Amino acid sequence: MSDAFPPDATRRLKTTALKAGAVVCGVADAAAFDKHAPQGHRPDDLLPGARSVVVVGGAQPRAGDWLATSPWVLQTMGTTDRIQSVGRKLAQYIESEFGYYGLYVPPGSAAGDTPFISFALAAELAGLGSRSLAGPILSREHGFLYWSIVITTAPFDVDPPEAEPACPAPPCREMWEREGTTPCLKICPASNGGCLEGRLENGRAVRTFYDAARCNTRVHTHWIGGFQKVLDETLNEPDKEKRKMLLYGDFFTRTLWAITYSSTNIAQCFECMRVCPAAHGLKEMK
Amino acid sequence: MGIFRLDPEVYKQHKDEVLRLCNSFQKIGQRGLSDREIAERLGLPERTVTEIRCVAERDCYPLEEWERAIEFKRKATLEWSALALKRPELKDK
Numbered sequence: 001m002s003d004a005f006p007p008d009a010t011r012r013l014k015t016t017a018l019k020a021g022a023v024v025c026g027v028a029d030a031a032a033f034d035k036h037a038p039q040g041h042r043p044d045d046l047l048p049g050a051r052s053v054v055v056v057g058g059a060q061p062r063a064g065d066w067l068a069t070s071p072w073v074l075q076t077m078g079t080t081d082r083i084q085s086v087g088r089k090l091a092q093y094i095e096s097e098f099g100y101y102g103l104y105v106p107p108g109s110a111a112g113d114t115p116f117i118s119f120a121l122a123a124e125l126a127g128l129g130s131r132s133l134a135g136p137i138l139s140r141e142h143g144f145l146y147w148s149i150v151i152t153t154a155p156f157d158v159d160p161p162e163a164e165p166a167c168p169a170p171p172c173r174e175m176w177e178r179e180g181t182t183p184c185l186k187i188c189p190a191s192n193g194g195c196l197e198g199r200l201e202n203g204r205a206v207r208t209f210y211d212a213a214r215c216n217t218r219v220h221t222h223w224i225g226g227f228q229k230v231l232d233e234t235l236n237e238p239d240k241e242k243r244k245m246l247l248y249g250d251f252f253t254r255t256l257w258a259i260t261y262s263s264t265n266i267a268q269c270f271e272c273m274r275v276c277p278a279a280h281g282l283k284e285m286k
Numbered sequence: 287m288g289i290f291r292l293d294p295e296v297y298k299q300h301k302d303e304v305l306r307l308c309n310s311f312q313k314i315g316q317r318g319l320s321d322r323e324i325a326e327r328l329g330l331p332e333r334t335v336t337e338i339r340c341v342a343e344r345d346c347y348p349l350e351e352w353e354r355a356i357e358f359k360r361k362a363t364l365e366w367s368a369l370a371l372k373r374p375e376l377k378d379k
Contacts, residue, residue: 038322039323067367067371112339229349271363
């Protein structure tokens with residue numbers, strides 16, 4: 001293996017990513033995180049000497065998933081597993097093909113609910129999308145995607161950030177003019193038991209408030225938090241029969257199904273994305 | 287021995303401030319601080335701040351909020367199906 005970094009390495013990497021199942025692949029400069037992420041949550045903190053961050057996106061829900069009449073369909077389908085396997089493959093590819101370190105960043109948490117590194121920031125810096133009013137990164141071409149990232153010491157060519165955001169979509173701008181709200185703000189308003197507040201300003205989305213703790217009760221209803229809450233309630237319940245109702249009931253059973261199913265996070269609330277014209281678009285099918 | 291266990295009094299004393307400073311309630315132009323940054327600001331060990339944050343994030347809504355989440359999603363999903371498929375009767379399914 002030659003010491004020189006192959007000039008076509010980035011092209012080969014991206015071709016490999018797309019062949020492996022990614023819908024998009026981009027590269028961010030590892031140093032670009034320094035301006036946005038606190039110390040301890042930057043690529044170089046996980047892999048000293050990191051030079052670039054490879055980001056892949058894909059595995060998004062299909063048109064039929066968005067239309068399902070039960071929220072538990074997307075809850076069960078909404079898994080990052082498929083795109084994470086692409087990330088793992090790329091880490092192996094970088095090491096075996098180019099001889100540089102490739103650290104696949106696990107999608108789990110570093111402490112509590114805090115990730116090792118912000119996947120959203122990585123996708124933005126790699127030019128694959130931009131932050132929506134509701135929060136998730138949206139690709140202009142593909143809408144809502146799941147993400148996986150690999151930190152590497154390899155000096156891949158870096159992509160510029162996306163120039164024009166997907167959010168707000170034209171129908172949302174029209175709705176703002178008409179009603180002073182957008183689909184995501186209307187479905188989940190912080191002022192009425194939801195998570196979001198924001199506005200459109202000069203055609204741009206400006207999020208003013210986000211209640212991540214409440215969002216957690218919705219995104220991870222039948223997940224770690226739900227498990228802990230019911231367990232706490234059960235331990236405080238002195239009546240044996242009432243304890244049984246809690247432990248054998250639907251909430252706890254569904255929670256156990258969810259947390260024993262997968263090793264990665266499963267999203268369980270899609271309502272801000274379900275109504276978002278930029279996230280998936282409404283495709284009429286037979 | 288055992289695992290690191292937070293003193294409930296320390297938790298009560300600092301939970302509101304830690305929640306305010308971390309990423310749990312986000313406001314525009316105000317990045318949530320990392321545990322290390324909060325620790326420096328409050329003069330606490332980082333591990334203690336991590337524990338306060340983890341407990342507080344789970345503690346700030348009661349179990350009823352999880353139940354409300356289920357109802358919210360059930361209703362929102364049916365409303366979308368009804369709208370997207372142009373079948374208003376689905377709303378009441």
